[in-house]
Amino acid sequence: MKNITVIGSGTMGNGIAHAFAQCDYKVNLVDINEAALQKALATITKNLDRQVQKGTITEEAKNITLKNITTFTDLATGAKNADLVVEAASENVDIKLKIFKQLDEICSPNTILASNTSSISITQIAAVTKRADKVIGMHFMNPVPIMKLVEIIRGYSTSDEVTDLIMATSKKLNKVPVEVNDFPGFVANKILMPMINEAIITLNEGVAGVEEIDTVMKLGMAHPMGPLQLADFIGLDVCLNILRVLQDGFGNQKYAPCPLLVNMVTAGHLGVKSGKGFYDYSGGTKDLVLADRFKKKVTELA
Numbered sequence: 439m440k441n442i443t444v445i446g447s448g449t450m451g452n453g454i455a456h457a458f459a460q461c462d463y464k465v466n467l468v469d470i471n472e473a474a475l476q477k478a479l480a481t482i483t484k485n486l487d488r489q490v491q492k493g494t495i496t497e498e499a500k501n502i503t504l505k506n507i508t509t510f511t512d513l514a515t516g517a518k519n520a521d522l523v524v525e526a527a528s529e530n531v532d533i534k535l536k537i538f539k540q541l542d543e544i545c546s547p548n549t550i551l552a553s554n555t556s557s558i559s560i561t562q563i564a565a566v567t568k569r570a571d572k573v574i575g576m577h578f579m580n581p582v583p584i585m586k587l588v589e590i591i592r593g594y595s596t597s598d599e600v601t602d603l604i605m606a607t608s609k610k611l612n613k614v615p616v617e618v619n620d621f622p623g624f625v626a627n628k629i630l631m632p633m634i635n636e637a638i639i640t641l642n643e644g645v646a647g648v649e650e651i652d653t654v655m656k657l658g659m660a661h662p663m664g665p666l667q668l669a670d671f672i673g674l675d676v677c678l679n680i681l682r683v684l685q686d687g688f689g690n691q692k693y694a695p696c697p698l699l700v701n702m703v704t705a706g707h708l709g710v711k712s713g714k715g716f717y718d719y720s721g722g723t724k725d726l727v728l729a730d731r732f733k734k735k736v737t738e739l740a
Contacts, residue, residue: 439550439607440464443520445513445537447471447478450554451526453582456482457611459506460499460583467509468516475509482507485583513537514544522607524576526554529679534558535566542567550600552576556676557623557631557683560593570595574604577624578613580672588613589624622687623680631680634672635696637665641716641732642698648716648732666716667726670709678703707731 440463444455447469455467455478469475486500495503510516517523523541527533534553541551550572553563564573575591588608592601601617608615618625637651646654652664661668669677678700684693702708702715707729709715718727 439521439603441519441521442466443468443517443523444526445469445517445523446526446528447474447509448526449580450578450582452478452481453580454524454526454554454578455507456485456503456583457578457613459503460486460495461611462502463506465507466516466520467507468511468513469509470511472509472511475511479504479507479509485581489583513540517541517544517549518546520545520549522550522552522604524552524554529556529558529676531558531562531683534563538563538573539566542569548572550574550604552604554578556627557680559622559687560591560596560620564593564595571597572600574600575620575624576604576608577626579626586612586614587626588615589626590615590617591620591624592617593620623684627680628684631677631684632693634665634669634677635681635693635699638669638696638699641666642696648728649726670715670717670719672709673711674699674708674715675703 442458442463443466444451445468447467451467455465459465467475467478483504486503489495490497490500523545525534525537527537534555538551547569551567551569552574553560554576556577560573560575564570567573570593573593574596575589577589577591579585579587590601590604590608605615605617621628623631640646640651641648648666652666655661655664678695681693681695706712707714710719713720714729716729716732718729721727
């Protein structure tokens with residue numbers, strides 16, 4: 439496999455394109471929005487510049503990586519010659535099913551179709567294609583160029599050959615692939631999202647404030663960032679969508695999203711991407727500044 443198509447040029451898509459291109463794969467990056475594609479290329483260039491400054495790659499390697507990436511706004515043109523397609527569109531089941539139906543018609547019968555979904559059933563996605571044996575999950579972690587883990591999710595019909603090939607390909611990207619079965623949330627988000635949700639419930643109940651909750655988890659549990667800051671980083675809308683997938687998939691109320699999370703998403707406070715979540719990012723500073731809503735003492739929240 440040398441020709442890779444990545445669908446979606448957002449945070450995950452441009453990171454996946456970066457990772458493949460840096461390992462000398464030819465990458466077609468597809469998005470319906472030309473401005474989004476240009477923003478993605480700027481992000482990839484910025485991240486490569488950072489690697490050059492740190493001495494982890496050379497200027498020549500940076501230039502080769504960028505030359506390995508071609509952008510497209512037309513899905514058919516960008517995906518028709520792919521050996522592997524990695525879909526990294528929004529975490530919305532209807533959007534993903536539509537894309538995979540199109541890919542099944544566009545791509546060669548031998549093309550492997552992978553999804554970067556963090557929670558949606560690979561079996562459900564595969565069912566809209568005529569190649570269920572060649573549909574698989576490749577759940578990269580954010581930020582993709584740095585994080586080593588890739589969850590490899592087998593659908594009900596995913597073949598051993600395809601699984602082995604995708605495991606091997608992930609290793610060629612200098613990643614550590616872990617094979618998991620097709621359950622809502624897989625491993626990472628089945629464990630992570632209830633923890634984030636419980637942190638939001640803890641805040642909502644007035645047990646402690648944002649900074650206090652995050653400090654306890656960072657210093658007490660050795661987490662690199664607190665669950666509320668992590669939720670902002672992931673995107674509160676993404677957290678909400680995953681929790682709803684878990685709740686529907688398992689039919690268990692323990693996955694029900696906290697009303698505070700629902701209200702924040704409804705209000706458009708999505709975290710880093712919107713400039714405000716549990717913390718305020720509008721100032722462009724790396725220092726964490728509590729959002730106005732949470733600038734209250736714990737005793738006032740109680």
